[in-house]
Amino acid sequence: MKCALIQYDIVFGDPKANFKKVHSLIDKAMADKPDVIILPELWTTAYDLERLDEIADPDAKETCDFISSLAKKYDVNIIAGSIAKKNADNVTNTQLIFNRQGDLVSDYDKVHLFRLMNEEKFLAAGRKEGHFNLDGTPCAGFICYDIRFTEWLRKHVVSGAKVLFVSAEWPNPRLDHWRTLLICRAIENQAYVVACNRTGKDPNNTFFGHSLIINPWGEIIAEGGEDEAIVTGDIDLDELDQIRTRIPVFEDRRPELY
Ligand SMILES: NC(=O)CCC(=O)C(=O)O
Numbered sequence: 001m002k003c004a005l006i007q008y009d010i011v012f013g014d015p016k017a018n019f020k021k022v023h024s025l026i027d028k029a030m031a032d033k034p035d036v037i038i039l040p041e042l043w044t045t046a047y048d049l050e051r052l053d054e055i056a057d058p059d060a061k062e063t064c065d066f067i068s069s070l071a072k073k074y075d076v077n078i079i080a081g082s083i084a085k086k087n088a089d090n091v092t093n094t095q096l097i098f099n100r101q102g103d104l105v106s107d108y109d110k111v112h113l114f115r116l117m118n119e120e121k122f123l124a125a126g127r128k129e130g131h132f133n134l135d136g137t138p139c140a141g142f143i144c145y146d147i148r149f150t151e152w153l154r155k156h157v158v159s160g161a162k163v164l165f166v167s168a169e170w171p172n173p174r175l176d177h178w179r180t181l182l183i184c185r186a187i188e189n190q191a192y193v194v195a196c197n198r199t200g201k202d203p204n205n206t207f208f209g210h211s212l213i214i215n216p217w218g219e220i221i222a223e224g225g226e227d228e229a230i231v232t233g234d235i236d237l238d239e240l241d242q243i244r245t246r247i248p249v250f251e252d253r254r255p256e257l258y
Pocket residue numbers: 041114117143144145146148168169170171174177
């Protein structure tokens with residue numbers, strides 16, 4: 001599974017500009033023929049939370065039509081980061097996943113809202129799990145702050161997920177937390193972690209990029225810098241099985257004790 005992570009500077013509060021930018025970045029990413037493309041968190045609006053009434057996508061319809069047509073056109077799976085989705089009575093931070101046929105295979109609402117960026121004041125938290133299947137591989141999706149919640153990711157891995165996709169807007173000065181948490185999630189779960197973070201800045205924060213692909217041994221396969229880039233790397237699921245055989249963490253767990 002070849003992954004292409006599109007880490008870019010999201011235009012604040014301007015979905016139209018972001019659709020245009022993402023269209024051209026996806027066109028560019030396809031030069032490498034990836035199997036899956038990953039976008040960052042809130043990639044249509046960024047953290048312009050005070051204007052969500054105006055700019056959140058009603059039922060995610062416009063975003064779904066746009067991403068679905070690109071997935072079909074390019075025969076590629078797309079983790080459409082997350083977007084602000086306007087529902088009947090609230091707005092959620094929702095990760096949308098499309099397969100190569102352009103079908104929506106998961107819509108995961110961020111479960112853990114991040115107070116430091118005022119999410120709890122404007123967004124409703126999700127309650128359901130983020131499982132999906134891409135080309136026969138069991139995967140799960142998470143959004144930014146979710147990665148601090150070990151049990152949440154573990155629950156998905158225990159239910160079968162082998163690749164953990166993360167969409168983020170993780171700002172300075174917590175680059176060390178970002179890298180360390182993601183490496184730990186990969187090692188402890190003996191799973192691939194594929195995490196896309198935005199670059200650039202908004203009125204309140206600066207973002208460092210450093211999107212990462214990490215193997216189940218905790219080794220970094222690819223890492224972005226601080227600038228806009230398409231970060232690519234391959235995932236080899238045989239390697240995952242070898243690591244799980246060598247150190248059989250899932251056989252040795254004692255869930256009856258904890
Ligand atoms: N957008 C987010 O959820 C940011 C999470 C974050 O920065 C953290 O330190 O956790």
